[in-house]
């Protein structure tokens with residue numbers, strides 16, 4: 001009886017793990033690049049768990065800001081937001097359903113974009 005119970009618990013554990021693990025088919029990677037004075041794409045839609053890569057041109061950075069800062073073209077960094085330096089290639093994982101607003105500091109007010117995580 002003990003064996004059956006532990007087998008059952010093991011199976012439960014395995015099935016719950018495979019459910020909570022990121023499904024490689026459902027999670028995907030997304031890349032944001034720069035072109036002229038624009039982030040491409042300017043609005044990225046992705047899913048929770050996705051990896052977001054930044055490949056920035058040498059004259060551009062990407063600083064996450066609040067929605068309010070975004071709307072008034074302020075480059076004041078968001079606390080605990082992402083910050084990628086000039087010409088940096090890096091990434092972050094979108095682990096929360098929210099909208100990330102970010103700007104290129106020297107190219108405001110033109111150069112700003114959003115990442116919509118659903």
Ligand SMILES: [Cu+2]
Nearest residue numbers: 060104107111
């Ligand atoms: Cu720029």
